[in-house]
Amino acid sequence: MQDSILTINENSFISGKLWLMRLKAPQLAGRVKGGHFVMIEVSPTYDPMGRRAFAIGDVRGDEILIFYDVVGRGTYLLSTMKKGDKVRVFGPLGKRLFSYEGEKHLLIGGGVGLAGLSLYGKELRAMGKEVVFVYGARSAEHLGMLDWLRDESFEYVIFTDDGSAGRKGLVTDILREFDREWVVSACGPKPMLKALSKLSQETGHRVFMSLEExxxxxxxxxxxxxxxxxxxxxxxxxxxxxxxxxSEVVF
Structure with a gap:
């Protein structure tokens, strides 16, 4: 890990609350694995105080891609930064990452949590594994990473709470449709992870979760x-x- 000052190559609105930031990071990009995250300084002052954690959603050449929701003052300030601006970034961080065991992998992402799985999915596919993404959001408007899934030609299933796109319901509903040979990895809101953890006790799936705290x-x-x-x-x-x-976490 290292503390770096990186240049913003792009910072653009996608849809709903989702934004995409592309950072030129030649020394960082080659060391990133799926599940890694970075701490970004959203303001050079103490308002707001502290950095914010963001999953590294993808690597393109010497760039790292950060998908983020604008949900508070820190991420709002991040969204006001322009191409060419400099930002201080600490990473890559994360000691324990996802599992590469097994040949079939079901990746379940809730909202912007999909960004915590996207690079991992590319790694699995490069290893010849079978990969299916399950992507859930409140409505079609909040499926901001759908274009990424399409561009990368992944097999995927969509869920929305209101039924405006894909299936109506919760992403956890799909677990019963896949046998226990499928290794499950998930990232998203805590209620989603809690429900998935409980359901996995019934189905017998091995489930790995990237936690957002x-x-x-x-x-x-x-x-x-x-x-x-x-x-x-x-x-x-x-x-x-x-x-x-x-099985290692009490929700």
Missing amino acids: RMACGWGVCLGCVVKNPQGAYQRVCYEGPVFEA
């Missing part, structure tokens, strides 16, 4: 991103994770 440092010092395991101990998402098996 608020964090200030990204390397295990601030203890702001801890989650509890079944033994009652706490694990740091940024350092022991961000990927855990569903």
Whole structure:
């Protein structure tokens, strides 16, 4: 990991709340794996304080791609940055990443959580694995990464809460349609991950989850991103994770 000042090559609105930032990162791009994340300084002042964590959604040549939702002051400030601006980035971060075991992989992404799986999916396909993405959102307007799935020619299934695109329902509904040979990896809102964890106890699937927690440092010092395991101990998402098996986390 390293702290770098990177140049913004693109920062554009996609749809709903989703934006895409492309960063020129020649020293970083070659070391990134699926599941890695970075901490980005959204303001050079202390307003807001601390950096924000973002999954590395893809790597294109010497660029890294960051898909992000504008949900607060920090991400709003990020969205105001222009092409050519400089931004301070710390990474790549994450000690425990996704599993490459097994030949069939079901990748379940809720909202912008799909960005936490996208690069991993490309890695699996390059290894000759069978990959199916499941992408869920509140409505068609919030399926901002659908073009990415199409451009990359992945097999995918769409769910929306209101039925405005794909199937109406929750992404977790699909788990019963795949046998236990499929290794499941997921990233998205905590209620989605909690429901998936519970359902996997019934179906017997092995489920890996990339957790999204608020964090200030990204390397295990601030203890702001801890989650509890079944033994009652706490694990740091940024350092022991961000990927855990569903059986290792108490929601």
